[in-house]
Amino acid sequence: MENSATTIENLIERIEQYSKISFDLYKYSAIYETAALFSSLAVKLVMTLVVAVVALLFTVGLALCLGDALGKTAYGFLLMGGVYILLGIVLYIFRKPWIQTQVSNFVIDSFEIKN
Template identity: 30%
Template sequence: MEDTFAKAEDLAEHVKEYINNRMDAVKLNTAEKSSKLAATVIASVVVAMFFITFLFFASTALAFVFSRLTGELWLGFLIVGGIYLLLGAVVWVLRERILQLPIMNALLRQLFTDDEDDDDE
């Protein structure tokens, strides 16, 4: 009888240890995925900042080109502003297809990829 209780206590101890190990594994996996996601977001923000800076200078240059063609400085900047207004309207109309779905898919892919592929390399 005592042998049965000893085995039951041993089994309970193994179950507790298994649960603790699984919880630690989940915590580590969550931390790893979160850090990868944060690194991707930070890298994307840095690249976006450089792209926005380039876009600002290119837009200014294009405005001056249109100003020379039209003879009026304000008209060149107005044309560039109109181009951005049209692009903004197109992006707004197509926002779900060109922004929301690709971003959601990229985030989900990053969060739910199997790490077994990384271990093979």
């Protein structure tokens, strides 16, 4: 009888160890996936910032050139503002397929289980 009790205690102890190790494995896996997601988002954010700065400088230069061609610098900036308003309207109209779907797919792909 004592042998049977010892065997059951050993079994329970191994089940507890297995549960703790499995929990730790899932926890570390979640941490790894979260870190990978945030590092990927950070890279995309930095690249977006660089593109935004380049676009801003290009826009200012183009506005100055257009302003010279139109006779007043302000006209160039007004024209570029109108272009960006049109771009904003187009992006607003197509925000779901162009932005929301792409971001959702990126997040889902980042958390896919890798075999």
